[in-house]
Amino acid sequence: MNHQRRDTLKAGSGLGMLGLLAAAGLIKPEMANAAWNQTAFDAKNMDAAFAAFNAGKPAESADVVITTPDIAENGAVVPVGVVSNLPKTEQIVIMIEKNPNMVAASFTLPEGTVADVQTRVKMGQTSDVYAVVKADGKFYMAKKEVKVTLGGCGG
Amino acid sequence: MASPMRIRAAAKDGVTEVRVLMSHVMETGQRKDSSGALIPAHFITELTAKHNDKVVLSAEFGPSVSTNPYLAFKFKGGAKGDKLAVNWVDNKGDSRTDEVQIA
Numbered sequence: 001m002n003h004q005r006r007d008t009l010k011a012g013s014g015l016g017m018l019g020l021l022a023a024a025g026l027i028k029p030e031m032a033n034a035a036w037n038q039t040a041f042d043a044k045n046m047d048a049a050f051a052a053f054n055a056g057k058p059a060e061s062a063d064v065v066i067t068t069p070d071i072a073e074n075g076a077v078v079p080v081g082v083v084s085n086l087p088k089t090e091q092i093v094i095m096i097e098k099n100p101n102m103v104a105a106s107f108t109l110p111e112g113t114v115a116d117v118q119t120r121v122k123m124g125q126t127s128d129v130y131a132v133v134k135a136d137g138k139f140y141m142a143k144k145e146v147k148v149t150l151g152g153c154g155g
Numbered sequence: 156m157a158s159p160m161r162i163r164a165a166a167k168d169g170v171t172e173v174r175v176l177m178s179h180v181m182e183t184g185q186r187k188d189s190s191g192a193l194i195p196a197h198f199i200t201e202l203t204a205k206h207n208d209k210v211v212l213s214a215e216f217g218p219s220v221s222t223n224p225y226l227a228f229k230f231k232g233g234a235k236g237d238k239l240a241v242n243w244v245d246n247k248g249d250s251r252t253d254e255v256q257i258a
Contacts, residue, residue: 036200036201036215037215040215040217041215041217041218076221076222077221077222078221079225081227096219099219100183100185101217101218101219102219103217103219104216104217104219104220105214105215105216105217105219105220106214106215107212107213107214107228108212108213108214109212110209110210110211110212110213112211112230112231112232113211113212113228113229113230113231114170114228114229114230114231116228116229117212117226117227117228118225118226118227118228119220119221119224119225119226119227120220120221120224120225121219121220121221122181122183122218122219122220122221122222123219
């Protein structure tokens with residue numbers, strides 16, 4: 001937990017922004033979680049989502065591999081796996097372009113943890129899935145389109 | 156109190172593979188109930204996995220993560236019998252920690 005807090009501090013604006021939002025009463029008390037990257041999870045477009053991680057415009061890299069089905073029959077449960085073959089991978093973020101909140105999950109990998117995570121996400125509709133990877137201080141990404149036959153949001 | 160997580164951790168050739176299945180509604184805050192009222196958001200925000208008190212993975216989740224979240228990852232090191240603990244916190248302040256021995 002403390003590790004994450006340090007990361008947020010390092011990320012610069014993250015914590016300050018959160019404090020501002022909390023002060024302005026924009027965040028409900030139960031949401032005022034010191035380490036959680038509110039800015040990122042509230043991002044409504046890809047540029048804002050990238051900016052929330054100070055990622056700028058990540059370069060597409062063949063060393064970042066997304067594993068998803070090409071067609072997801074049930075958008076409520078779409079398996080997503082991300083493998084990074086880049087040395088010193090420290091962070092993996094999964095974003096779904098056409099979801100109301102693009103950022104699905106962010107993983108911080110301490111040294112010794114293999115850059116290979118799998119999880120399951122919801123997808124409202126057919127969309128590109130982005131994997132943004134921070135390795136050795138630089139950001140890289142890969143994207144893959146997943147077709148959704150039955151949406152997982154709303155419903 | 157939320158139901159227990161199901162955690163499997165297996166060490167093989169110096170790498171420990173961990174699979175976690177959490178039990179959580181992961182409500183997005185965008186769905187409506189039958190009377191048209193919004194169902195408040197309720198989802199896991201943070202997760203930390205520790206191997207013998209050393210953090211091996213920390214994660215932040217948004218509401219886009221599926222109901223009953225599944226997570227798999229691998230880390231170097233870890234031996235049979237070592238402790239592996241996973242802790243999550245949700246946006247309502249609930250939390251849960253479960254611990255297993257690496258097999």
